[in-house]
Amino acid sequence: MDKSIIINGEKYPIDVESDMPLLWFLRDHLEKTGTKFGCGAGLCGACTVHIDGVATRACITPVGTLAGRAITTIEGLSENGDHPLQKAWVANNVPQCGYCQAGQIMNAASFLKQNPNPSADDIDNAMQGNICRCGTYQRIKKAVAEAADELAKEVS
Amino acid sequence: MTIANVSRRDFIKTSGLATGGLIIGVTLPPMASASDAHVDNATFNPNAFVHLQDNGDLLIYCGRCEMGQGINTALPAAVADEMEADWQRVTVRQADGDEEKYGPQGTGGSRSINIMFEPMRKAGASAKLMLIAAAAKVWKVPPEECQAENHFVYHQPSGKKLSFGQLANIAATLEVPTKPTLKSVDDFKYVGKFIPNQNIHQIIKGELTYGVDTKLPGLKYASVVHCPVYGGKLKSLDKSEALAIKGVLDVIVIERLEMPFGSLGGVAVVADNSWTAQKAAKLLKIEWERGPHGSYDTKSYKAQLVKNVESPAELVSERGDVTTGLKNASKVVKATYTGGHIAHSPMEPNASVVWVQKDSCEVWAATQAPKAIQDTLAAYLKRDAKDILVHVTMAGGAFGRKFKCDYVHEAAVISQHINAPVQLTWTREEDMRTGYYHSISAQHIEAGIDEHGAIQGWLHRVAFPAIGTLFNPAQQRAGKGELSAVDNYPYGIENFRSESGEAPAHTRIGWYRAVYAIFYGFSFSSFSDELAYAANKDPLSYLNQLYDANNNPDQQEQAKRSKAVLNLVAEKANWHNRDKLPKNQGIGLAVHFSFSTYVAMAVKVEVNGEDIKVLEVDCAIDCGQVLNINGATAQMEGAVVMGMGLALRTEITFRDGAVVNSNFHDYPVLRINEMPKVNVHIHNSGHKPTGLGEPGVAPFAPALGNAVYAASGKRYRDLPFKPMSI
Numbered sequence: 099m100d101k102s103i104i105i106n107g108e109k110y111p112i113d114v115e116s117d118m119p120l121l122w123f124l125r126d127h128l129e130k131t132g133t134k135f136g137c138g139a140g141l142c143g144a145c146t147v148h149i150d151g152v153a154t155r156a157c158i159t160p161v162g163t164l165a166g167r168a169i170t171t172i173e174g175l176s177e178n179g180d181h182p183l184q185k186a187w188v189a190n191n192v193p194q195c196g197y198c199q200a201g202q203i204m205n206a207a208s209f210l211k212q213n214p215n216p217s218a219d220d221i222d223n224a225m226q227g228n229i230c231r232c233g234t235y236q237r238i239k240k241a242v243a244e245a246a247d248e249l250a251k252e253v254s
Numbered sequence: 255m256t257i258a259n260v261s262r263r264d265f266i267k268t269s270g271l272a273t274g275g276l277i278i279g280v281t282l283p284p285m286a287s288a289s290d291a292h293v294d295n296a297t298f299n300p301n302a303f304v305h306l307q308d309n310g311d312l313l314i315y316c317g318r319c320e321m322g323q324g325i326n327t328a329l330p331a332a333v334a335d336e337m338e339a340d341w342q343r344v345t346v347r348q349a350d351g352d353e354e355k356y357g358p359q360g361t362g363g364s365r366s367i368n369i370m371f372e373p374m375r376k377a378g379a380s381a382k383l384m385l386i387a388a389a390a391k392v393w394k395v396p397p398e399e400c401q402a403e404n405h406f407v408y409h410q411p412s413g414k415k416l417s418f419g420q421l422a423n424i425a426a427t428l429e430v431p432t433k434p435t436l437k438s439v440d441d442f443k444y445v446g447k448f449i450p451n452q453n454i455h456q457i458i459k460g461e462l463t464y465g466v467d468t469k470l471p472g473l474k475y476a477s478v479v480h481c482p483v484y485g486g487k488l489k490s491l492d493k494s495e496a497l498a499i500k501g502v503l504d505v506i507v508i509e510r511l512e513m514p515f516g517s518l519g520g521v522a523v524v525a526d527n528s529w530t531a532q533k534a535a536k537l538l539k540i541e542w543e544r545g546p547h548g549s550y551d552t553k554s555y556k557a558q559l560v561k562n563v564e565s566p567a568e569l570v571s572e573r574g575d576v577t578t579g580l581k582n583a584s585k586v587v588k589a590t591y592t593g594g595h596i597a598h599s600p601m602e603p604n605a606s607v608v609w610v611q612k613d614s615c616e617v618w619a620a621t622q623a624p625k626a627i628q629d630t631l632a633a634y635l636k637r638d639a640k641d642i643l644v645h646v647t648m649a650g651g652a653f654g655r656k657f658k659c660d661y662v663h664e665a666a667v668i669s670q671h672i673n674a675p676v677q678l679t680w681t682r683e684e685d686m687r688t689g690y691y692h693s694i695s696a697q698h699i700e701a702g703i704d705e706h707g708a709i710q711g712w713l714h715r716v717a718f719p720a721i722g723t724l725f726n727p728a729q730q731r732a733g734k735g736e737l738s739a740v741d742n743y744p745y746g747i748e749n750f751r752s753e754s755g756e757a758p759a760h761t762r763i764g765w766y767r768a769v770y771a772i773f774y775g776f777s778f779s780s781f782s783d784e785l786a787y788a789a790n791k792d793p794l795s796y797l798n799q800l801y802d803a804n805n806n807p808d809q810q811e812q813a814k815r816s817k818a819v820l821n822l823v824a825e826k827a828n829w830h831n832r833d834k835l836p837k838n839q840g841i842g843l844a845v846h847f848s849f850s851t852y853v854a855m856a857v858k859v860e861v862n863g864e865d866i867k868v869l870e871v872d873c874a875i876d877c878g879q880v881l882n883i884n885g886a887t888a889q890m891e892g893a894v895v896m897g898m899g900l901a902l903r904t905e906i907t908f909r910d911g912a913v914v915n916s917n918f919h920d921y922p923v924l925r926i927n928e929m930p931k932v933n934v935h936i937h938n939s940g941h942k943p944t945g946l947g948e949p950g951v952a953p954f955a956p957a958l959g960n961a962v963y964a965a966s967g968k969r970y971r972d973l974p975f976k977p978m979s980i
Binding site for chain 1: 599679884
């Protein structure tokens with residue numbers, strides 16, 4: 099059986115205990131620290147990555163279950179930090195401390211793929227699993243809405 | 255203040271900073287407590303370095319710690335502005351912990367801008383003059399004919415220009431001007447404008463390094479379980495199951511260090527990754543001796559605090575005759591307000607890397623106080639504080655928590671024990687259960703008013719375990735310093751008395767963003783609203799009346815600036831048309847002066863039964879000169895979020911001496927779906943700049959309570975209004 103995992107397009111062997119959450123496989127084993135530890139219980143969203151394009155909490159997802167799956171982390175979301183969400187984040191000056199923001203952006207990126215034309219309530223519902231203690235929520239709402247508009251232009 | 259050309263100074267070479275180009279060091283005036291006589295000008299103590307490299311890149315070393323409050327954008331912008339530098343060429347570097355070199359680095363109390371704005375401007379202005387002098391030397395023209403603009407120096411008569419980078423090495427050989435002229439406010443290009451967060455491009459790509467992100471060759475990882483009760487001790491430990499886990503390297507008992515910022519005591523597991531350490535820590539079989547605080551119960555403690563403020567307590571301050579004032583009043587209003595413990599819960603839990611070696615100790619930590627780390631580790635290791643090298647990383651939020659370095663001390667204990675670099679990351683559960691909490695509190699106010707609502711007497715009793723208990727655990731009640739905001743509240747109150755009730759600490763109490771302003775703002779602004787209704791007055795005009803009644807010449811500025819933000823926010827929130835709102839909606843006002851800054855809020859709510867929905871929040875601020883509109887606005891938006899969380903729901907509950915809450919499911923901080931629209935209005939009073947990191951938190955809760963009362967007639971006097979029962 100293939101015991102490897104694809105992270106941001108590169109293949110890595112899963113050579114750790116299979117119950118190790120993906121978060122720690124990324125952070126401690128591969129030393130990719132863009133994905134953050136916040137709660138360890140799937141409650142805050144700081145560790146959000148994409149598994150086959152779907153936003154997932156890496157802190158509660160054992161890496162042993164991910165053989166053959168494709169993971170995208172914040173480091174791999176775009177080539178040059180130019181994903182429409184990243185651009186909207188810059189345009190709206192969203193971050194304060196920035197610690198939760200990778201999780202916020204990854205969660206929003208997955209959500210916009212599923213719902214390219216969200217209402218304000220849709221954005222609230224999709225993003226309420228991601229905590230920001232600095233309180234950047236107002237700017238997150240605006241940035242997600244603007245990125246949705248931008249993505250709509252790209253596909254049309 | 256001294257500004258000096260340190261480009262050639264030896265310590266630059268030994269400090270690991272890049273050399274070459276022009277480096278300006280800034281030395282601060284001594285702190286208010288030190289006398290000028292002790293300043294030794296021969297010893298150069300720079301607070302920050304402005305380093306212009308010969309390729310034109312401008313590095314600014316910032317001694318103050320960044321945790322999201324934006325200081326590493328605002329202060330460098332002041333330098334760049336005075337220097338006529340191109341903001342695109344600026345890189346900010348966090349300085350290592352060294353107060354001899356950088357001046358006070360403890361970042362709290364919203365003081366960085368108050369302390370650093372002018373020194374940083376002078377550093378920039380001096381650098382500009384030196385670059386101009388360098389160009390004048392090259393061109394053999396009088397410096398008066400040259401001017402600097404956007405990273406170049408121009409000589410207009412000849413049309414010549416040289417870039418800052420070309421001039422850096424020449425400027426480095428010149429004397430520093432002693433009295434650089436500063437720009438007038440109208441000439442600022444960056445200061446006072448909207449400046450993006452200088453870290454933003456790293457943040458959105460996941461490239462910014464926080465305390466939790468440090469990696470070193472040979473790094474080991476640790477997790478810790480603390481004694482759940484303050485002052486408790488380890489009774490027995492069975493570590494066999496933990497040690498049996500593959501990848502576990504050691505289990506180490508950490509003794510309590512009886513220093514304010516030392517470890518509570520606990521047991522740590524070291525492994526080859528954090529997950530294994532966390533997993534094994536759950537398998538430790540530990541019995542604790544709960545110690546003297548083993549029966550601490552916040553519910554009964556709070557009830558006791560209420561008793562202590564509803565009966566006579568120890569006199570703190572008195573002016574006029576409050577007894578007669580209350581007796582002669584046409585109406586006496588009494589109310590008791592309470593608040594619970596709260597936990598900082600920054601998104602980045604406590605984390606650091608420490609490597610203790612025989613002859614060195616190196617630390618990488620998200621911290622607000624590198625010197626506290628040096629002092630604590632020096633005491634623990636019995637070494638000189640100067641030998642503890644602290645690299646300050648970006649903090650993923652802090653809010654006062656990372657002023658205390660117990661987590662760094664623990665990493666040092668582990669590193670020393672296993673003789674390797676160690677990264678200790680606390681779990682969220684440990685972060686929430688063994689923190690330094692905002693004081694639980696009770697306040698009782700009795701005020702007498704005449705038929706016009708004028709205050710005849712004001713009795714204010716408080717009871718809360720004070721932060722002083724960290725330093726002196728025997729302290730039984732809040733003292734004069736801790737009540738100074740009460741005693742000096744800028745309402746006009748002639749007959750006044752403050753008293754402090756007994757409130758010993760049963761846990762570690764610490765600064766939390768806005769500190770005592772959280773409950774003082776709540777009591778004063780809630781109670782004045784209650785008085786307005788008792789006097790049958792419009793709350794806005796009543797608040798104005800309270801400030802107008804202030805005849806103290808020392809408080810005229812406070813009264814005037816408080817009123818200015820209050821009236822601005824009322825206008826912006828459409829206060830005078832509030833009777834046109836639907837019946838279940840209301841607007842509440844509050845204004846609070848803290849950390850030298852004035853903030854007023856108007857909160858609009860809709861109340862349906864027990865459900866409180868915050869619709870919109872207007873904030874008016876007067877922090878003097880605003881350095882960065884982006885940062886100032888962000889701080890207020892964040893203050894609303896934090897204020898709303900603590901007003902509505904977040905509370906730390908102790909039972910049998912230990913915290914019951916454990917993670918974000920039972921410590922429900924505000925989430926995006928409850929985020930109201932926030933509008934920030936800046937009142938530019940022309941005063942010198944003051945901080946904004948904390949003052950915005952205080953007025954939210956009372957403005958919300960006042961709004962709920964306006965909408966529903968229900969008065970909330972206990973923070974949080976809607977505690978989760980756990």
